[in-house]
Structure formats: structure tokens, C-alpha cells
Amino acid sequence: MTxxxxxxxxxxxGSLMWNPGFxxxxxQAAHLFGFRRALCVRSWVHRGTEERxxxxxxxxxxxxxxxxxxxxALESRxxxxxxxxxxxxxxxxxxxxxxxxxxxxxxxxxxxxxxxxRAHHQFAGSLSVEEAAVTISSAIGKSGHxxxxxxxxxxxxxxxxxxxxWLEDVGRAAENLYAGAHA
Numbered sequence: 278m279t280x281x282x283x284x285x286x287x288x289x290x291g292s293l294m295w296n297p298g299f300x301x302x303x304x305q306a307a308h309l310f311g312f313r314r315a316l317c318v319r320s321w322v323h324r325g326t327e328e329r330x331x332x333x334x335x336x337x338x339x340x341x342x343x344x345x346x347x348x349x350a351l352e353s354r355x356x357x358x359x360x361x362x363x364x365x366x367x368x369x370x371x372x373x374x375x376x377x378x379x380x381x382x383x384x385x386x387x388x389x390x391x392x393x394x395r396a397h398h399q400f401a402g403s404l405s406v407e408e409a410a411v412t413i414s415s416a417i418g419k420s421g422h423x424x425x426x427x428x429x430x431x432x433x434x435x436x437x438x439x440x441x442x443w444l445e446d447v448g449r450a451a452e453n454l455y456a457g458a459h460a
Contacts, residue, residue, distance in 0.1 A: 283351070284351075285348070286386045287301075287390075288345070288346050288390040289346075289347065290309075291426075291430055292333070292334075292426060292430065295432075299347075299357045300350075300353060301348060302349065303347070305381045306380070307344055309342045309343075309376055309378045309379075310377075311341070311376070313338075315334065315337040315393070316334055316401075316409055316444060317334075317401045317404075318332065318371075318393055319331070319370075319399040320333045320416070324417075324421070325412075326416075331413065331417070331426070332401060333426060335370070337393050338395075346386065361373075368397075368399060369394070370397045370399040370400065371393060372391070372394050374389075374390055374391070375390070376392075378390075406447050406450050407450060410447050410450035410451040413426075414451045414455040424451060428448065
């Protein structure tokens, strides 16, 4: 794949959609093929601790993922990559990749994306709705409660017209557990 050196795009599928943390010139709906959004990463920093890990999204192999692509000014590329590496590669459960994505207008671009490392000890694999909900309802990390992460992600997916039935089921089950624990 050739990389267009005249543009720099970042693909967001989880918290990057609603909290990119960097300035961008353009934001578009985007579709990435070959990877799917999955709640498959045990979070030891941002949404949990090593003693009580949370769960966050990763791009896992197979399927496709609808998300957001951000076009970043070329003069900001290095600073944005540094920021993203500090944010996403804290424990190296993600691998940095350049992947093709199709923008909402049909144009194909190369994006910087972070996929999960299935060999990493924080990879959670496939969890049941109940297992994921129990984890999410009680985990807290330096970026806040895991429940807030799931709520924000689901809100932004809904706003974009994206349905993720499994994540929606996890969110409902986690809300019930969270409400019961805080009643």
C-alpha cells in the first residue's frame, strides 16, 4: 500500500471518536475492512488497574469497523503521533499500523490505527456479555470509570447511526450492575 505523504489521517473506533485529544482539520465517518471493533483489551491504566482491570475496545482481526477518520495538518503529524503513542502504547497491548479506510464520501485514504495484540497478556479474547458487564461496572482508572467509557462510546456510535448489538447488550447489563451497586 502506498502512503499519501500529502495527507495524514487517524482512524478512531472507540474513545478517539469522542475524545481525540489532538487538533484536526477534518472529521469524517470512515469504514475500515479486515478488523472489527471488539471489547477485548484489559485496561490497566486508563479504565482500570492491574488489580482490577477494566475493558476497552481494540481493533481485532476479521470483519469491518465503522468509525471516524481525522485529517491532521501535516505540520502537526509528528506531535499527534507522539501523543497517540503515549496514549495508546502505554502497555504495548496495541500495535500501530497504517490501514486503508473508506471515508463517508467514498474516498479511500491511508489511516494510522491501533490494533490489539492477540499475544499480549492484556488481550481478553471473547467474553460473555455477563463477564464484560461485571468488569465494566466496577473498574476505574486514571481516565475515569469504565462505565463512562462504554456510555460515551455507545452514545457516539448511536449518534453516527452505528449499531453494535453486543456492546449495547454489555452496556445495558453493566448499567444494571452499576445501578444496583450504587443504589
